[in-house]
Structures are given as structure tokens and as C-alpha cells.
Amino acid sequence: MTFKKTTEESSNYDHLEKMSVQEILVSMNQEDKTVPDAVEQALPQIEALAEKVSDQLLKGGRLFYVGAGTSGRLGVVDASECPPTFGVPHGLVVGLIAGGDSAIRKAVEFAEDSKEQGWLDLVDYQISEGDIVIGIAASGTTPYVLGALEECNKRDIPTGCITCNEGSPLAMTAKFPVVVVVGPEFVTGSSRMKAGTAQKLVLNMISTSAMIKLGRVKGNRMVDMQLSNNKLVDRGTRMVMEALHISESDANELLLKHGSVRKAIESRANA
CATH class of the missing domain: 3.40.50.10490 (Glucose-6-phosphate isomerase like protein; domain 1)
Structure with missing residues (x-):
């Protein structure tokens, strides 16, 4: 050709x-x-x-x-x-x-x-x-x-x-x-x-x-994204809320404590 x-x-x-x-x-x-x-x-x-x-x-x-x-x-x-x-x-x-x-x-x-x-x-x-x-x-x-x-x-x-x-x-x-x-x-x-x-x-x-x-997505969510701005913290908080069926304040506290959506969810799963 x-x-x-x-x-x-x-x-x-x-x-x-x-x-x-x-x-x-x-x-x-x-x-x-x-x-x-x-x-x-x-x-x-x-x-x-x-x-x-x-x-x-x-x-x-x-x-x-x-x-x-x-x-x-x-x-x-x-x-x-x-x-x-x-x-x-x-x-x-x-x-x-x-x-x-x-x-x-x-x-x-x-x-x-x-x-x-x-x-x-x-x-x-x-x-x-x-x-x-x-x-x-x-x-x-x-x-x-x-x-x-x-x-x-x-x-x-x-x-x-x-x-x-x-x-x-x-x-x-x-x-x-x-x-x-x-x-x-x-x-x-x-x-x-x-x-x-x-x-x-x-x-x-x-x-x-x-x-x-590589396992960097769970369900359809970016559970390992970096929490580098307020928008992403808010998004991560909503993910944790939905996954664990907890309040926004509890989800936000858990997210900030563990630093990622994945770790926040796993902390409750392993509790």
C-alpha cells in the first residue's frame, strides 16, 4: 500500500x-x-x-x-x-x-x-x-x-x-x-x-x-485520587458517604483522617 x-x-x-x-x-x-x-x-x-x-x-x-x-x-x-x-x-x-x-x-x-x-x-x-x-x-x-x-x-x-x-x-x-x-x-x-x-x-x-x-478504580469511582483541592475533598466525602451510609460530617472526618477514599472505606470494613 x-x-x-x-x-x-x-x-x-x-x-x-x-x-x-x-x-x-x-x-x-x-x-x-x-x-x-x-x-x-x-x-x-x-x-x-x-x-x-x-x-x-x-x-x-x-x-x-x-x-x-x-x-x-x-x-x-x-x-x-x-x-x-x-x-x-x-x-x-x-x-x-x-x-x-x-x-x-x-x-x-x-x-x-x-x-x-x-x-x-x-x-x-x-x-x-x-x-x-x-x-x-x-x-x-x-x-x-x-x-x-x-x-x-x-x-x-x-x-x-x-x-x-x-x-x-x-x-x-x-x-x-x-x-x-x-x-x-x-x-x-x-x-x-x-x-x-x-x-x-x-x-x-x-x-x-x-x-x-491495576485496581485503581473501585466500582466506578476514583478511590485513590489525590485530595489536592476542596472540590476533590468534597467528591471524596460523597464517595465515603455513599459507600458506608454515614453522614457527611462523619465521612469527611474519616476521609481526612485516612487521606484517601479507599483507606477511609477499608478502615470501617476492617473495624
């Missing part, structure tokens, strides 16, 4: 500058509606990658995301949300972006063009075959990401990817590829749009399913 970047094809819309704001928004919304369907088509691939991620984490390994630009930022966001949401240690899920942390806020010119740096960044974390590395690149051609996965493959480190171009070099390199074909963007080539949305949806699926398999 000949590789063609559908994410770079001309938009289905033209003369955007002549559109009213309403026309822009309606057209964008029409395009965005196609993204969940594209993700659905990739569910078997997502399942295979999610199963492998869960297996590696259950055996004590770590999950690494490697990306550049928008893709890199999405990986960093997903990784950074795991500790507060699921109470896992920082470092269990790691997001690496071409250009380093400064690239999260400001683009670093040509950072993604180094085929060696992605692997060097992984080496800084003493990457091993017990871990798993997911390359994120809408184009499927980013050298920083490709180089990292190629070196991982040489060392039997499991690799996956999330890309939006079928037959891309990245999809051909990853052992567990996920390809979500979203087609042309509303603004031609702006993969921060549909492609970025698709990547975010897939990342949600992978990390959430892994955390559930």
Missing part, C-alpha cells in the same frame, strides 16, 4: 476567511463528529495495545509516551493526570516531548527532526524491556518518535503508536500500532484538530483501562 498522508490533504472546505463565525463553528462541528467513528474502527488495535500496556504495568513496568508538538503535549497531559486521578506514583506514566519540558508551552524549532534524541531521552529514564513505549505522531513520520521506537525494537522493549495515517512509517515500526484515520483537517494540515482529538480519545482509553486493571 502506498503511504499517503491523509492528514495533509486539502480541507473539504474552502474560502474559510469568507465564512461567518457560525459557518466556521458548524463546519468544524460536522468534522469533529466523524472522529469517534474513526476511533471505533480502530478499537481492535486499541484493545491489543491497551492489553499490552496493562500487562507491562501489572508486572512492574512503566508506560512512556514519546511525541512532538501537539502529539507530545497530549502525551504529557495524559501522563501528568494519572497520579492525581488514580493515586499512582509519579514516574509510572511518563510523557516525553521533543525539545524537553519547555516545548510544552513554546515550540522548540527543529526539535522533532532528531532521530537520535527520542532514544536518548528514554535512556535518561533507564528504559528497559519491562517497560512499554508508545509513540504519538499524527503524521506517522516524526523522526524523534520513529528513532525512539526503532531503538526500542532492537532491545525488545514493547512499542505501540497512535497515528492518523494508514501505512505510515510509525505504524509499520510499532509492534502494537493504533491507526485512527480522521481524514483531512478543517484547516488543511492542522493536525491539532481532528487528529489531536482522536489521539486524546485513544490516550484516555489506554491509560484509564490500565488504571482500572
Whole structure:
């Protein structure tokens, strides 16, 4: 199959500058509606990658995301949300972006063009075959990401990817590829749009399913979330109230005493 970047094809819309704001928004919304369907088509691939991620984490390994630009930022966001949401240690899920942390806020010119740096960044974390590395690149051609996965493959480190171009070099390199074909963007080539949305949806699926398999969710609740603000303390209090059928004040006291929803509930179960 000949590789063609559908994410770079001309938009289905033209003369955007002549559109009213309403026309822009309606057209964008029409395009965005196609993204969940594209993700659905990739569910078997997502399942295979999610199963492998869960297996590696259950055996004590770590999950690494490697990306550049928008893709890199999405990986960093997903990784950074795991500790507060699921109470896992920082470092269990790691997001690496071409250009380093400064690239999260400001683009670093040509950072993604180094085929060696992605692997060097992984080496800084003493990457091993017990871990798993997911390359994120809408184009499927980013050298920083490709180089990292190629070196991982040489060392039997499991690799996956999330890309939006079928037959891309990245999809051909990853052992567990996920390809979500979203087609042309509303603004031609702006993969921060549909492609970025698709990547975010897939990342949600992978990390959430892994955390559930790690036992970080009980029933349907985030029982290990960090109580880092009043909103989360209130949420945790309600969880304890519902689980133990006690008053709000008793639940709040128990929660603050034990520091987590799980421990608060278990304290009564073991009493």
C-alpha cells in the first residue's frame, strides 16, 4: 500500500476567511463528529495495545509516551493526570516531548527532526524491556518518535503508536500500532484538530483501562485520587458517604483522617 498522508490533504472546505463565525463553528462541528467513528474502527488495535500496556504495568513496568508538538503535549497531559486521578506514583506514566519540558508551552524549532534524541531521552529514564513505549505522531513520520521506537525494537522493549495515517512509517515500526484515520483537517494540515482529538480519545482509553486493571478504580469511582483541592475533598466525602451510609460530617472526618477514599472505606470494613 502506498503511504499517503491523509492528514495533509486539502480541507473539504474552502474560502474559510469568507465564512461567518457560525459557518466556521458548524463546519468544524460536522468534522469533529466523524472522529469517534474513526476511533471505533480502530478499537481492535486499541484493545491489543491497551492489553499490552496493562500487562507491562501489572508486572512492574512503566508506560512512556514519546511525541512532538501537539502529539507530545497530549502525551504529557495524559501522563501528568494519572497520579492525581488514580493515586499512582509519579514516574509510572511518563510523557516525553521533543525539545524537553519547555516545548510544552513554546515550540522548540527543529526539535522533532532528531532521530537520535527520542532514544536518548528514554535512556535518561533507564528504559528497559519491562517497560512499554508508545509513540504519538499524527503524521506517522516524526523522526524523534520513529528513532525512539526503532531503538526500542532492537532491545525488545514493547512499542505501540497512535497515528492518523494508514501505512505510515510509525505504524509499520510499532509492534502494537493504533491507526485512527480522521481524514483531512478543517484547516488543511492542522493536525491539532481532528487528529489531536482522536489521539486524546485513544490516550484516555489506554491509560484509564490500565488504571482500572491495576485496581485503581473501585466500582466506578476514583478511590485513590489525590485530595489536592476542596472540590476533590468534597467528591471524596460523597464517595465515603455513599459507600458506608454515614453522614457527611462523619465521612469527611474519616476521609481526612485516612487521606484517601479507599483507606477511609477499608478502615470501617476492617473495624
